[in-house]
Amino acid sequence: MATSTPVRHAWRALLGLLIIAAVLAGINALGVYVFKKSSWTPELALDLQGGTQIILQASTPDGAEPTTDQMNQAATIIRQRVDASGVGEADIATQAGNQIVVQIPGQADDETRKRIESAAQLQLRAVIFADAPSTTFVGEDGNETPYPTPDPALEATPTVSPTDGSDLNWITPKLQAEFQAYDCADTANDPANAPKDEPLITCEADGSVKYILGPVELDGSAIENATFGQDSQNGQWNVQLDFDAEGTEAFTKVSTRLYGADSPRDQFAFVLDGSVISAPRMQAVITDGRPSISGSFTQETAKTLADQLKYGALPLSFAVVSSDTISATLGSQQLQIGLIAGLIGLALVALYSLISYRALGFVIIASLGVMAVLTYLCICILAWRMGFRLSLAGVAGLIVSIGFTADSFIVYFERIRDELRDGKSITGAVEDGWSRAKRTIYISKSINVLAAVVLYILADATVKGFAFTLGLTTVIDVLIFIVFTHPVMQLLARTSFFGNGHPLSGMNPDALGAVYRGRAQFRAPAVAGGKGQAARKAAKSRGEAERRQTIAERKRAELAEKPGSTREGDN
Numbered sequence: 001m002a003t004s005t006p007v008r009h010a011w012r013a014l015l016g017l018l019i020i021a022a023v024l025a026g027i028n029a030l031g032v033y034v035f036k037k038s039s040w041t042p043e044l045a046l047d048l049q050g051g052t053q054i055i056l057q058a059s060t061p062d063g064a065e066p067t068t069d070q071m072n073q074a075a076t077i078i079r080q081r082v083d084a085s086g087v088g089e090a091d092i093a094t095q096a097g098n099q100i101v102v103q104i105p106g107q108a109d110d111e112t113r114k115r116i117e118s119a120a121q122l123q124l125r126a127v128i129f130a131d132a133p134s135t136t137f138v139g140e141d142g143n144e145t146p147y148p149t150p151d152p153a154l155e156a157t158p159t160v161s162p163t164d165g166s167d168l169n170w171i172t173p174k175l176q177a178e179f180q181a182y183d184c185a186d187t188a189n190d191p192a193n194a195p196k197d198e199p200l201i202t203c204e205a206d207g208s209v210k211y212i213l214g215p216v217e218l219d220g221s222a223i224e225n226a227t228f229g230q231d232s233q234n235g236q237w238n239v240q241l242d243f244d245a246e247g248t249e250a251f252t253k254v255s256t257r258l259y260g261a262d263s264p265r266d267q268f269a270f271v272l273d274g275s276v277i278s279a280p281r282m283q284a285v286i287t288d289g290r291p292s293i294s295g296s297f298t299q300e301t302a303k304t305l306a307d308q309l310k311y312g313a314l315p316l317s318f319a320v321v322s323s324d325t326i327s328a329t330l331g332s333q334q335l336q337i338g339l340i341a342g343l344i345g346l347a348l349v350a351l352y353s354l355i356s357y358r359a360l361g362f363v364i365i366a367s368l369g370v371m372a373v374l375t376y377l378c379i380c381i382l383a384w385r386m387g388f389r390l391s392l393a394g395v396a397g398l399i400v401s402i403g404f405t406a407d408s409f410i411v412y413f414e415r416i417r418d419e420l421r422d423g424k425s426i427t428g429a430v431e432d433g434w435s436r437a438k439r440t441i442y443i444s445k446s447i448n449v450l451a452a453v454v455l456y457i458l459a460d461a462t463v464k465g466f467a468f469t470l471g472l473t474t475v476i477d478v479l480i481f482i483v484f485t486h487p488v489m490q491l492l493a494r495t496s497f498f499g500n501g502h503p504l505s506g507m508n509p510d511a512l513g514a515v516y517r518g519r520a521q522f523r524a525p526a527v528a529g530g531k532g533q534a535a536r537k538a539a540k541s542r543g544e545a546e547r548r549q550t551i552a553e554r555k556r557a558e559l560a561e562k563p564g565s566t567r568e569g570d571n
Contacts, residue, residue: 006431007494010487017370017483024377031384038384042376045089045105045391045465048335050328052108054116056100056318066098066316074316075100079461081115081307089389089465100318103326105389111304113323122220122309125200125213126165126258127267127279133184133203133210150177164257165214166265170199179212191274205275213269213276217254222247226310228302237297239278239306241290248289255291258282272308273317338395345399349406357413358506363492364409367485371405374476379469390469393462397469404448405477411444412437412485413506420509426501430493434486441481448474 031038058066058074066074071094078100083090091103102116136144154174162169171179182189184203191202196216203210225242243251258266259282269279280293293305346368353361375398382388415437419429452471456464492498493507501508 006427006490010490013483013487020479020483021370021374021377024374024381028377028380028384031381035384038380040380042379043105043383043389044335045389045394046091046103046328047089047391048328049105050326051103051105052323053326054102054104054108054113054323055321056102056116057321058098058100058316058318060316070316071098071100074318078102078116080310082112083387083461089391089461091461099321107325115304115307122223123196123216123271124218124220124222125216125269125271126254127211127264127269128166128168128170128199128214129179129212130264130267130279131179131210133207135181135183147177147180150174150181162214165217165254166257166261167214168265170214171212175199175201175212179210182210184210191271194274200271200274202271202274202276204279205277209276209279211269211276211279213271218243218247218250220309222250223309226306228297228299228306231294236294237299237302238292238294239297239302239309240292241309243289243291245289248287251289251291252285252287255282255284255286259285270309277308278305334392335395338392338399342395342399342402345402349402353406353409356506358504359497359502360413360506363485363488364406366488367409367480368402368405370484371473371476371480374480375473378472378476388468389465391462391465394465394469397466398473401470401473401477404474405480408441408444408477408481409485411440412481415440416489416507417512420507420512426499426507426509427490427493429507430486430489434489438481441478445474445478 028038028040032040056078058071060066060070075092075094079090079092082092082102082104089105091101093101095101104112108116136146151174154177155172156174158169158172160169179201182201182203184207191200194200194202198215200213201211202213222243223241224244224247227240228237229240230237254268258268260266261282263281264279266281267279268282269276271277278293278295280295297305349368350361350365353364355361357364379388379390383390412433416429416433419433419436420426424432449471452467452474456467456471459467498505498507501510503511
C-alpha cells in the first residue's frame with residue numbers, strides 16, 4: 001500500500017528541516033574553521049563582556065568650537081561606520097561639547113580602529129601628478145641623496161592661472177620641491193587639514209604612491225549611497241556610487257574632462273583623513289551620477305571602501321585622546337540571571353503544556369528545542385556576517401519569544417480539539433485544524449514581525465537588540481510550525497497511541513466531549529443502565545460539549561427540548 005500524501009508531505013518537510021539545520025551548521029563551520037572569523041558561541045555585547053573605549057576630540061577647519069548639530073551628525077556617522085546594522089551594540093555618545101566617546105564590545109581590531117580614527121571629511125580631488133614615494137635622488141657621484149628642504153624663496157604662486165582641477169599650472173617650483181621632499185612615512189605631515197581650494201600633496205593609504213592632487217571638486221556630502229558587489233560579467237568585486245543631483249552635475253563635468261586624458265591626469269582620488277583611499281582611472285564619461293569603481297578588490301576591501309565612501313562625509317576632524325579597555329557594565333552575573341529567567345519560563349511553559357495537553361506537550365517541548373537550535377546557529381552566523389552581538393536586551397527578546405511561540409501552539413492544538421469535538425477523526429482533525437489555525441497564526445506572527453521592525457527602526461540603539469531577536473525568533477517560529485510541528489502531528493495522528501485517542505495522548509475524543517455533532521444535535525452515548533462510571537464519563541463529555549456551544553447553538557438546544565416547539569421551515 002502506497003504511503004498517503006500527508007505522510008509523504010510530513011517526511012519531506014522534516015527532511016527539509018534537517019537540510020536547513022545542516023546548511024546553517026555548515027555555514028558557521030566555514031566561518032570557524034576556514035575563514036577563522038566565526039565562533040560556536042554567540043558574541044556578547046558591551047554590557048555583558050566589556051570592550052574598548054576610544055575618545056575622539058573634534059576640531060573644525062577654522063579652529064572654531066564645533067556646534068551641537070555638527071557633533072550629533074559626526075556621532076551618527078561614526079555609529080554607522082562601526083555599527084551600520086545597528087545590532088553590534090556599540091555605544092557612541094558626545095561629551096564635553098567637543099568629544100565623542102566610542103565604546104565597542106570586545107577588543108577593537110585594526111580595521112575598526114582605522115574606521116573610527118580616520119573620521120575626517122571625505123574629499124574628491126583630481127590627480128595632477130603621481131610617483132613612487134621616494135625622497136631621494138641619485139647624485140652625480142652615483143649615490144642616493146635626500147631631496148633638500150624646499151627653499152622658502154621658491155615661487156609658490158602659479159604664473160598662469162589654472163583653468164580646472166587637473167591643470168598642470170598648479171605645480172609651482174615650490175610645490176614641486178615640497179613633493180620631492182615629502183615623506184609618506186613621516187607622521188609630522190598633516191594633510192588632513194589642507195585648504196580645499198589649493199592643491200594637496202599626499203600619499204596612498206598604504207604609502208605605495210605619492211600624489212599631487214588638485215583642489216577639492218566634490219566632498220562626501222554629495223554621495224548618497226555606496227554599495228559593493230560582484231560584476232555579473234567577470235565576477236570581480238566593485239564599488240557602486242550614487243551621487244545626489246549637484247554631485248551628478250559636478251561629476252559629469254569632471255568625468256568629461258578626465259576621460260581620455262594622459263595618465264595619471266585621468267585619475268580621480270578619494271581622499272579620507274588626508275590619505276588617498278582610492279584613485280581610479282576615468283574609463284568613460286559618466287552622466288547618470290552612478291560611477292563604478294573596479295580593481296583588484298576582495299570582498300572585504302570592497303566592503304571597507306564602500307563603507308568609507310558612504311559614511312565619510314564628516315563635518316569635523318578628530319584626534320584620538322585615549323584608547324582604553326573597559327569592563328562590562330552589567331557583567332556575567334546579569335547574563336546568568338537572564339538565562340535563569342529564560343529557563344524558568346521554558347520550564348513553566350513545558351509544565352503547562354504537559355498538564356493541559358498531556359503527550360502533546362512533548363511536541364511543544366520538541367518544537368521549542370528545534371527552534372532553540374536554529375536560533376542559536378543564526379545568532380552565531382549573524383555575529384560573523386553582520387557583527388550582531390547579544391546584549392541583555394537581546395536576551396530579553398529571546399525570553400519573550402518563548403511565550404509568543406507557546407501562544408501559537410495553543411491556537412493550533414485547540415483548533416485540533418475543536419475539530420475532534422465536531423466528531424471528526426483524529427487524522428482529519430489534524431489536517432482541518434491546521435488549515436484553520438494557520439491563518440490565525442500567520443496574522444499573529446505578521447503583527448509580531450511588524451512590531452519588531454517598527455521598534456528596530458524607531459528605537460534607540462540599546463533597544464535594537466531586543467527588536468532584532470524578537471523579529472528573528474518570530475520568523476523561525478513560523479518556519480518551525482510549517483516544517484516540524486505540523487508534520488510531526490501528521491505522523492503522530494497515524495500511530496495507535498494518538499490515532500486511537502489514548503487518554504494520555506491529549507487527543508481523546510470522549511474526554512474532549514466529542515458527542516457534539518453540531519446544530520444542537522448530540523450523539524447519545526450507549527451506556528448500560530445509565531449508571532456507573534460509564535454514565536458519569538458520558539455526562540462529563542456531554543457537559544464539555546455543552547460548554548463549547550455558542551450562544552445561538554445553546555438557544556436552539558433549549559428550543560428543541562420544549563414540547564411542541566418547531567423550527568422555522570418545519571411547517
